[in-house]
Structure formats: C-alpha cells, structure tokens
Amino acid sequence: MSNPGPLLFLLVVAGAFWLLMIRPAQRKAREQQALQAAVAVGDEVMTTSGIFGQVRALEEETVHLQIADGVQIRVVRAAIARVVTPEIGTTNEEDEPADPTVEPEEKQ
Numbered sequence: 115m116s117n118p119g120p121l122l123f124l125l126v127v128a129g130a131f132w133l134l135m136i137r138p139a140q141r142k143a144r145e146q147q148a149l150q151a152a153v154a155v156g157d158e159v160m161t162t163s164g165i166f167g168q169v170r171a172l173e174e175e176t177v178h179l180q181i182a183d184g185v186q187i188r189v190v191r192a193a194i195a196r197v198v199t200p201e202i203g204t205t206n207e208e209d210e211p212a213d214p215t216v217e218p219e220e221k222q
Contacts, residue, residue, distance in 0.1 A: 150191045153177065158198045161189055166198065 153159060157169045159179065167179030170186060177194065180186050 149197065150194050153191070153194055153197065159194050160196050160198055161193045162195045163193070165189075 153169055153172070155169050155172060158166065159169060159177075160166050161179075165179070165181060165187070167181040167187070169177055170180045171178035176188050176190055178186050178188050
C-alpha cells in the first residue's frame with residue numbers, strides 16, 4: 115500500500131460522522147431513558163403523541179395517566195416525551211386585564 119491518503123480520508127470521514135451524528139443521538143437516548151425512569155406519581159407529563167396528563171400509577175412497563183376528571187389511560191413508559199413543569203412567574207387570565215392599555219373597572 116503505497117498511498118495511505120484515501121484510507122486516511124475515509125477514517126477521518128467516519129470519525130466525523132460518529133462525532134456529529136451517532137454520539138449526540140446516543141446521548142439524547144440516554145437522557146430520554148433517564149427521564150422515563152425518573153417519572154413519579156403526581157408528575158404532569160406529555161406523551162410523544164401530545165397528550166398531557168398527570169401520572170396516577172406506575173408499573174414496570176406502563177404508566178397510568180389522568181387526562182381529565184375521571185378519565186385515565188395507560189401508556190408505555192417509552193411514550194413519555196417530557197415532564198411538564200409550570201413556568202415560574204406565570205399569571206392567570208383573571209389576574210390581568212386582556213388589554214393592558216385598558217384600566218379595569220372599579221367596583222362601587
């Protein structure tokens with residue numbers, strides 16, 4: 115083998131592919147598995163299909179979510195996309211008027 119250039123180029127491309135594509139995907143998969151393992155009863159979660167619910171019971175492979183009053187569904191843990199945390203400092207619609215330029219009416 116008199117010219118190692120093409121082989122060296124192929125190794126550099128393979129290394130770059132691993133650094134830019136495979137490694138970040140592996141890291142994201144590990145983070146997602148850790149999140150799914152850390153889900154606890156009472157957490158509000160969003161599934162991969164976009165359903166929001168509160169965790170009511172945990173089993174080894176499944177999670178029971180309450181999605182409305184009296185409505186519970188059972189999904190696999192892998193369907194949990196993220197834990198929804200309430201934003202700090204958010205206000206209810208009742209706290210502020212809809213149009214900030216209009217003063218709320220005073221009660222007499």
